[in-house]
Amino acid sequence: MPLANPLAPTPRRVIESSPISDTQLMRASLRRDVARHPNDFIVFATEAGALEFFAQHRASVEVETDPRMIERGVLGYSQGKTVVVVPWLTTARF
Known part of the structure; x- marks a missing residue:
């Protein structure tokens, strides 16, 4: 069996870490919306x-x-504002 040529470029592999869910993307978008327009929301860290x-x-x-809205952190509305849950930390990183 021939040895590999040490001067030849090694093939690159793209390794995808765990895919980000639609819910995670929507929660990140909700965080940005809250940061940009804080007066439009009533924000809670927990449900x-x-x-x-x-x-x-x-x-x-x-x-x-709507279960999809609730899953994304929108729980309701009060006095013209959207009531949302935006946890400080949604995933643990080790």
Whole structure:
């Protein structure tokens, strides 16, 4: 079996790490929107915080019902603002 030529260029492999999900992309987009237009949103770090807000403001909130929107962090609307959950850290990195 012949040895490989050490001067020949080695083929490059493109190794794709785990693909980013649509939900992750949408949450990143939501973070950018919140940063650009903070007065358009009521932001919570956890869903529990948002649900507590809904419980305290029942008369002035409209709950989002589309599962895709909820999955992306939009839980509802209140007084012309969008109620969103934007976790500080969505994935652990080691």
